[in-house]
Amino acid sequence: MSLVKIPIFRVIPHIIILLLIITAAGLPTPAYATKDLQETKLPDALSPGLTYLMELVGPGSRDSFDPNQVAEILAFVQKPKNSNGIYYTDNLFEADSAYYEFDIHADLRQVLKLSHNPDIPSFLLMPSSVRLSYWTRINGGGEPLPRLWQMLPDLKQTAVVKGVEHIENTPDIFSGAYYNYDLNRTLILFKYQGRNIFVSISKQADISAVGRKGLVLGSDDTWNYLYSDRKGLTKPGLGWVSSYMYDSFAVTVFDEIEPGKPLVRCGIFKWIRAGWAKVNVVNNRHIHSGLDRYAKTFKEIIEHPLLPGPDKLEALFSKIEKFSDEELRNSTQTYFQVLKDQFAADENLSKEWVSDILENDRYVAKMTSAEMKSILVVQALKKILRKKFIALEQKPSP
16 A cells, blocks of 8 residues: 655645644633534624624724613623533624623622723733733823723713723743734723623734744743744744734623622623734634633632732732832842743753743843833732742832
8 A cells, every 4th residue: 555645835834724723812722722612603683783882992983882782792791601602703803703701709890990900900810811911092192091990889971981002912822922912992881771881892903013932831820921032933843933913803791790799790702813824714712712711810810819909909019110120120030040940840941941031131131111010910919819929029119
C-alpha cells in the first residue's frame, strides 16, 4: 500500500486557521472550545432591539434612548434557558456570536460601584481576561466616569454616558497572543417595569494592533501573565503569524431581576470578527468560551466573602497611584524575579522569556506606568482573596 503525500504548503494554512480560531480575542483552551453544547439560534424578535442599541454607540450616534425598543431583550434575559446550550444570532453585524449569562449575588449599586468606579481600576473584576482598560474620552472630553451608583436605588431619570475605552487583553491560554484596541462605548442606566437596569454597549473603534506573543504562567486562575513586544503567536512554529481583531460588538445587560433582593442577572451578547489575512476564523463556540472565562472570574471576585467594600479598595488603589516611577520599577523587577524563581521548572518558560523579560532591566525600563500599576493591582487583589500572591508593597512617596 502506498502513502499519499500531501504538500506541506497545503497543510500549514489549515493548522494556522485552527489555532487562530482559538486565539482570536483571548479565547481559551481547546478543552473549553469543544464542550458538547447544543447551538441554538436566538429569537429573531431580539434583532431589532440589538440593532437599535448598536445605533446608540460611536461617533454621531443617537443620544435619546427608549426602553420600549429593548423590551424583547430584557424579557429574554429574564427567561429560563438551557444551561447546556450556546445561543447565537444569525450573522447579525456580519459576525459570529454568542450569548452568555450568569447571576451575581449583589445589588446593582454594589456591582456598579465595583465595576464602573473612576477610583477603582476597571480591569479589577476581570484579571483573567483584561490586562489594562481605561477610558480615554467621556462625553466628548476628559472628564471622569460618572458615579452612576449614586443614582440608585431610587432612580429618577435615565442616564446615558458615551466615551472611548482602551483595552489590552490577557494572553490566550493556548496560543499566547494578546491584542490592544479601542472601544466606542455607551452606558445606559434606567428603570423598566420597576427594575433598575444597566446596559453597556460597545463597538470596536478600529482594527486592533497586531497580535503579540504573551504567556500564561501556570494555571489561568492564578492570573500570572507575561507580555512580549514580539508579533505573532507563542505556539512553537507559528511565531510569524500576524493576527488581528477586525471588529467586535457587545451588549451587556445587568438586570435586577428580583427587586429588593441582592441579585443581578448579567446577560452578554457578543460578536467578533478576527483572524489573519482579513479572513474571519472565529465561531460561536469560541466566543462563548471567552465569555465563560470572563464570567467565572468576575463572579468569583465580586461574590468573594473576603472582598472589602469599595471604599477600602479605593483607598488601596489610591496608594498605588502615588508610587513614584522608581518605586514602580523596583516593584516590577521584584515581581519578575519571583516569577522566574517560582516557575523555574515550568517547561513553557523558555530561556527566551527569561532573558527577554524576567532578567531584562531594559524591558522594565520601557514599561509604562499603567502596565506596572496593573501588576501591583492584581497582586494586591490576590492578597485580599488569599490567593498565592507576590508581595510588592512599598511605602509610596509623599
